[in-house]
Amino acid sequence: xxxxxxxxxxxxxxxxxxxxxxxxxxxxxxxxxxxxxxxxxxxxxxxxxxxxxxxxxxxxxxxxxxxxxxxxxxxxxxxxxxxxxxxxxxxxxxxxxxxxxxxxxxxxxxxxxxxxxxxxxxxxxxxxxxxxxxxxxxxxxxxxxxxxxxxxxxxxxxxxxxxxxxxxxxxxxxxxxxxxxxxxxxxxxxxxxxxxxxxxxxxxxxxxxxxxxxxxxxxxxxxxxxxxxxxxxxxxxxxxxxxxxxxxxxxxxxxxxxxxxxxxxxxxxxxxxxxxxxxxxxxxxxxxxxxxxxxxxxxxxxxxxxxxxxxxxxxxxxxxxxxxxxxxxxxxxxxxxxxxxxxxxxxxxxxxxxxxxxxxxxxxxxxxxxxxxxxxxxxxxxxxxxxxxxxxxxxxxxxxxxxxxxxxxxxxxxxxxxxxxxxxxxxxxxxxxxxxxxxxxxxxxxxxxxxxxxxxxxxxxxxxxxxxxxxxxxxxxxxxxxxxxxxxxxxxxxxxxxxxxxxxxxxxxxxxxxxxxxxxxxxxxxxxx
Numbered sequence: 001x002x003x004x005x006x007x008x009x010x011x012x013x014x015x016x017x018x019x020x021x022x023x024x025x026x027x028x029x030x031x032x033x034x035x036x037x038x039x040x041x042x043x044x045x046x047x048x049x050x051x052x053x054x055x056x057x058x059x060x061x062x063x064x065x066x067x068x069x070x071x072x073x074x075x076x077x078x079x080x081x082x083x084x085x086x087x088x089x090x091x092x093x094x095x096x097x098x099x100x101x102x103x104x105x106x107x108x109x110x111x112x113x114x115x116x117x118x119x120x121x122x123x124x125x126x127x128x129x130x131x132x133x134x135x136x137x138x139x140x141x142x143x144x145x146x147x148x149x150x151x152x153x154x155x156x157x158x159x160x161x162x163x164x165x166x167x168x169x170x171x172x173x174x175x176x177x178x179x180x181x182x183x184x185x186x187x188x189x190x191x192x193x194x195x196x197x198x199x200x201x202x203x204x205x206x207x208x209x210x211x212x213x214x215x216x217x218x219x220x221x222x223x224x225x226x227x228x229x230x231x232x233x234x235x236x237x238x239x240x241x242x243x244x245x246x247x248x249x250x251x252x253x254x255x256x257x258x259x260x261x262x263x264x265x266x267x268x269x270x271x272x273x274x275x276x277x278x279x280x281x282x283x284x285x286x287x288x289x290x291x292x293x294x295x296x297x298x299x300x301x302x303x304x305x306x307x308x309x310x311x312x313x314x315x316x317x318x319x320x321x322x323x324x325x326x327x328x329x330x331x332x333x334x335x336x337x338x339x340x341x342x343x344x345x346x347x348x349x350x351x352x353x354x355x356x357x358x359x360x361x362x363x364x365x366x367x368x369x370x371x372x373x374x375x376x377x378x379x380x381x382x383x384x385x386x387x388x389x390x391x392x393x394x395x396x397x398x399x400x401x402x403x404x405x406x407x408x409x410x411x412x413x414x415x416x417x418x419x420x421x422x423x424x425x426x427x428x429x430x431x432x433x434x435x436x437x438x439x440x441x442x443x444x445x446x447x448x449x450x451x452x453x454x455x456x457x458x459x460x461x462x463x464x465x466x467x468x469x470x471x472x473x474x475x476x477x478x479x480x481x482x483x484x485x486x487x488x489x490x491x492x493x494x495x496x497x498x499x500x501x502x503x504x505x506x507x508x509x510x511x512x513x514x515x516x517x518x519x520x521x522x523x524x525x526x527x528x529x
Contacts, residue, residue: 012041014050021051073122074130079109080119081131089128096120143363148454157232157256160267166344167196168229169254171269172217174208174236175277177295179380186287187295189277190216192224192231193269193291193444196342198222198312199335200272201303204295204503208236217247223303223348225339229253232381234266276306280369282412288440290479291379292503298372299459305365307335314338367396370411377411428477429468433460441479449473 005013014035021032037047080099084092096119103109111119122130147525162169175189177181188205190213201223204217221228231248233239235257248255249363258265280302286295319326336353339345430437433456440455441447450474455465456472 005297006041014038016432017049042260043244074111075108076111076115076119077122078134079087079131081101082459083108086135089124089126089131093122094129097126148240151240152233154240154255154257155465156259156261157265159257159267162195163223165195165343166229167194167199167226167339168224169194169232170220170224170228170230171193171232171266172239173234173266173269173273174238175202175262175273175281176208177281177284177286179283181285186285187292188294189281189299191269191273191277192217193222193272194226194335195268197335197338198268198272198314199307199339200276202277202299204292204299205501206289210238210239210241213238213244214247217244225353226345228253230256232256232258232266234258234263235260260476275312276302280373280412281372281376282380284377284412286376286380288379289503291376291434294372294376294379296503298376301368301372304360305369306357308360309362309365310334311337341517363396364393367393369398370482374411380412388475408426429464434475438479441476445480449476452476 017032021029022031033044033047033051036042036051037044041046042050061401080096080103081087081092084095084099087095100111100116100119104111166233170192172190172192174369175191176186177183177188185207187201188208190205191200191202193200201220205212205216205220216226217231228251229249230253233244233255240257245255260430263270278300281295285294312335313329313332316328316330318328319466333341336357340350340353428434437452437456440452449469453464453466453469
């Protein structure tokens with residue numbers, strides 16, 4: 001009831017009860033006080049002070065000297081607040097003198113002397129109080145992620161939009177091989193997975209760059225047993241750009257992207273990143289052309305082993321029963337089997353798949369994968385003094401029944417936690433010229449480290465002292481171990497051909513040299529996964 005009384009009514013009621021309250025007995029005062037509190041809804045102590053008070057119950061007149069801020073002060077304060085990027089009153093109070101001077105000096109503000117005085121005298125609390133109505137209507141500015149023209153034009157595809165796509169619709173993604181640090185340069189893998197069959201391809205890249213992405217996609221298209229109908233990527237800037245967009249338009253490939261920060265939109269490729277790339281390559285840091293060649297060779301073997309001999313589950317249906325989700329799967333099948341069974345795959349593609357499958361030996365492929373992993377692990381750990389150990393296929397097959405006793409046998413995963421000090425403590429003196437040294441070695445593999453050092457000193461006078469000869473000797477020895485035991489032997493595919501791998505981007509900057517040395521042109525290998 002008391003909350004409905006106006007201020008004037010309360011004053012009139014207090015005026016009527018005050019005289020009675022003063023002259024009443026103690027019991028009557030208690031009854032009057034209770035009724036007054038019940039009607040006026042005052043706190044008991046406050047009601048007692050009002051009833052005991054003396055003098056008229058009129059509002060106090062404004063205190064002398066109280067600052068009444070005009071509309072000019074408020075408008076000037078709003079301008080200064082906006083110029084200070086809408087900071088709080090305490091911070092604005094601290095910057096007001098210099099901010100006003102700067103605004104007046106550049107002709108953005110012209111203040112009356114009285115307005116200037118009132119602004120500088122305002123307290124932080126007064127500033128916040130004057131700006132409160134403005135802040136309430138100004139709202140919060142959205143932090144928008146900058147979008148490119150390509151980002152606006154490329155349509156978004158979620159995980160629920162795939163339905164049952166035909167073979168040839170790929171999800172693509174990057175896998176970084178930077179170890180525990182993303183600093184510096186290291187290798188990347190461009191991975192593509194066919195949503196329909198699970199067929200997976202990967203290409204080693206020396207850098208994450210849009211032109212190299214197009215080159216990598218060209219390699220994947222040549223290796224894929226079916227035509228590429230569409231690609232779906234995340235929102236990486238190496239994908240969302242005019243270069244890749246123009247390439248897809250030219251090749252009549254549908255290009256879509258996932259939603260930002262929604263990894264489930266690319267569930268198929270994210271799964272293969274773990275079960276294929278990380279499973280066979282591991283998490284170590286790899287950099288340089290030699291590591292790129294090793295990785296490309298490994299992918300050449302992995303693609304055959306995974307796509308022809310590694311069956312996987314594919315979800316058939318998913319139903320919810322209360323808090324439980326029941327999933328049903330198709331019968332496990334390899335990507336090759338799924339393509340052979342799909343109605344949209346042409347007879348020519350089926351024949352090509354059967355022709356490539358027929359001569360493949362899964363045990364020999366696994367043996368070659370283990371040797372490729374050993375070479376890659378030696379590069380990743382930095383222990384290249386002996387190079388990767390080689391064993392014959394017969395020795396490998398003889399060990400298969402007992403390998404389970406050793407637990408994890410993949411060299412790229414073994415003893416990763418126990419490796420110590422795998423980083424450099426000082427700058428590599430041959431980092432900038434190493435690609436050039438590699439070209440010299442490929443042109444003349446029998447060159448000695450001493451002859452290479454003499455050549456460096458002639459090409460770069462005063463840059464490489466004689467004290468670096470031992471370092472160069474060790475580096476050349478490591479190169480010979482890796483090339484002799486891993487790279488020079490090649491990959492023996494089903495048709496028995498030995499081919500060099502393609503590391504996308506490795507010769508991008510090596511087209512010509514000042515010393516006249518011609519770069520070695522690498523032959524393209526079988527599909528890289």
